[in-house]
Amino acid sequence: MSPMKLCVPGESLCSEGDCNPGAGVYLRHGYIYSSLAGFVLKTTEGEKLPVISVVRETEAQLLPDVGAIVTCKVTSTNPRFAKVHILYVGSTPLKDRFRGTIRKEDVRATEKDKVEIYKSFRTGDIVLAKVISLGDIQSNYLLTTAENELGVVVAHSEAGAQMIPISWCEMQCPLTHAKEFRKVARVQPEYLEA
């Protein structure tokens, strides 16, 4: 394999007609320029123009975006919403802490008015959720668990043991056999990345 071409921000890579811009590049006056310091990568798919992008060995910092599946940890709950810390975006761990909120009406898709946060999440639960909004000035990232595949994946009982899901809304402690309410996720392999 020939050594890959290296580039620095602002370096002209090719003209717009030769390639489609991918990640780590930008388009200006019909030319594609690099916006990162990294390796130039060209990928060809079928008959289309090759996609040119600039990649770095260390993964570029991802930020939670609308529609992204995130893994988060519940830090506090109250009757209206649960506060969480976002730990992963997809399968990429975040370097910094980002805060998010799951509102009561976003916990599940049906019977929204009967949702009780205390019966859905507890502090310390690991939750799969989807970003629905980046939020406004007052609020943080808004998240939802209103899908079967989203919800609590890991929870610990009062006895401290990791609980086993027994239905979509209940989990059981293997030590005391006590049942606790949770909005349980039906974990799908494509979501199970973290």
Added chain:
Amino acid sequence: MPTDTKRVRGPDVSQSPVLLGYKPAAVLASRGPREDGRQRDQVDVRPVFVRCGLVSQAKGSAYIEAGNTKLISCVYGPRETDRKDETDMKSGRLTTDVRFAPFSCPERVPWIQGSQDKDLSLMLHESLQPAVCLQRYPRSQIDVSVMVLENSGSALAHAVTCASLALADAGIEMYDLVLGCSLQQVGSSYVVDPSYLEENGWRCNSSESRGGLTVAFLPSLNQISGLQSDGEMSEETLTAGVRTCIEGCYKLYPVIQKVLTKAVRRAAPPST
């Protein structure tokens, strides 16, 4: 004046013992070669030593040394903003912080950020902001800090270069690198990349008009992102000075490119 009670402060007026035996030239020659042997009226910048990725805690960092001017820059983020306002929602926020180490100047400076540091921070922010793709980082903040370890003139120009290098090292998306160059005009002649004495030693003597100029330049976009000028300069000398500074930036460009590619290659050997 605010004081920091948590640090042991040195005496207010103290000088490095090296400097006690050091007498500044009473009159800086305004003709002939400069003190360090460089040429006057030519784009004769000091050779630089640059390295990326020295600070492991930071996302990206860079160190630059030009003559005796030594700076280190760190970039943290993108992280969640602490302060929220409307503009943050669409694009990120860039914060800059320039500090002088107490031992950086011939005279000791306090740890607390003075007005000079704040001015430089603001200028650095102005110079860097157009180069960073902030709209790719909504709701987040990128922190850039520059520490001047030794100030031997042209601190702002090198701070700009150093900070942009640290940003690139951190993998922050940028339209272009930012390079800085400064110039000191003395009457009809000028010195590029002035030393501390050439920058500050003129206050006492000379009746000629003098002025300083610092330009932050985006070499690939061919744009000036920051321009700072003080002292007295006529319109012609100013425009000529800007052109000279740009030339100085182009001299720096290949060095910076080389350092950056070296840093990328070291992070990921091409064999993989």
